[in-house]
Amino acid sequence: MGKAWNNFFDKAQPGWGKPKFRSKREARQGFKSDQSKIKDGILYLERAKESSVPKDQWRGFKLSEKPLSDEFGVVSYFKEKGRYYVAIPYKIKAEDIKLPDKTGKATAVDVNVGHFDYTGGRMNVLPKKLDKIYGKIQRQLAKKQVKNGEAACESENYLKTKAKLQACYRKASNIQNDLMQKFTTELVNNYDKIVIENLSVKGMLMSHVASKGVHRSMFGKFKQFLTYKCDWYGKELILANKLYPSTQRCAACGNVKKGDDKITLYGNKKHGTKHNEYVCYNEKCPNYNKVVDRDKNAMLSLLALTEHPELNHAL
Known part of the structure; x- marks a missing residue:
């Protein structure tokens, strides 16, 4: 607890948040350990000196798959939704990827x-x-x-x-x-x-x-x-951009719906279209007055940003 508060007040570590109280009633219970070891595919938790279990009877957990590396960081042990889990952060060299x-x-x-x-x-x-x-x-x-x-x-x-x-x-x-x-x-x-x-x-x-x-x-x-x-x-x-109108923009001609022409969660009342339909009303558009899948049109509008990054802004 003391270390957590010191990190919080340390100006050199602005990323540290305020320590939170961990209730025993929380849905997820757990702890971390930097003394765990892996041997022959078995993860061993460090044995406390005051433990009543003899050293020769101390057992580990068999891993479900082969370890990715011999080196790993702090291991997290936690219980969630009635089951126990272990999260192991392996240290892998960039050249090995x-x-x-x-x-x-x-x-x-x-x-x-x-x-x-x-x-x-x-x-x-x-x-x-x-x-x-x-x-x-x-x-x-x-x-x-x-x-x-x-x-x-x-x-x-x-x-x-x-x-x-x-x-x-x-x-x-x-x-x-x-x-x-x-x-x-x-x-x-x-x-x-x-x-x-x-x-x-x-x-x-x-x-x-x-x-x-x-x-x-x-x-x-x-x-x-x-x-x-x-x-x-x-x-x-x-x-x-968060305000980029991918849903309202026509992927074929670039026309953006505004005002009463906009598509909402309930479609468009003015034109009587459904929420999953996109219809462009620009007469010069090759898809003029055609019903297009709204999600597919939005995806193609996003794809246009790969060739035209100048469009990536709110309209």
């Missing part, structure tokens, strides 16, 4: 609730089956609360149903994390330039309309994963 070949290709990713669109197609972020399953369990919990009030939260059936819901959340989170890692790796392997929107995730989470969808679609993690992978593999990541 195999860089993907240059492809000369560029792509853009338009992030949406539930799916991401890019030049290679569409990637579904949240499996529909899991979404339906924990949607059903949530309704069961809500019904029990309405019927039995506060007493429902203490019933055995309620706790069992709640445990099922937590298991579904954990499963969905693991699947999504795996999908996101593979998708971002695919992007840096196949493209040299990648354009994404520099979205204000915190601001979007404050909206009651799409906050749950934004959280489940992992907008923040996608940007985080892609940023460090582009840095590792020497690829160019282009962040579109």
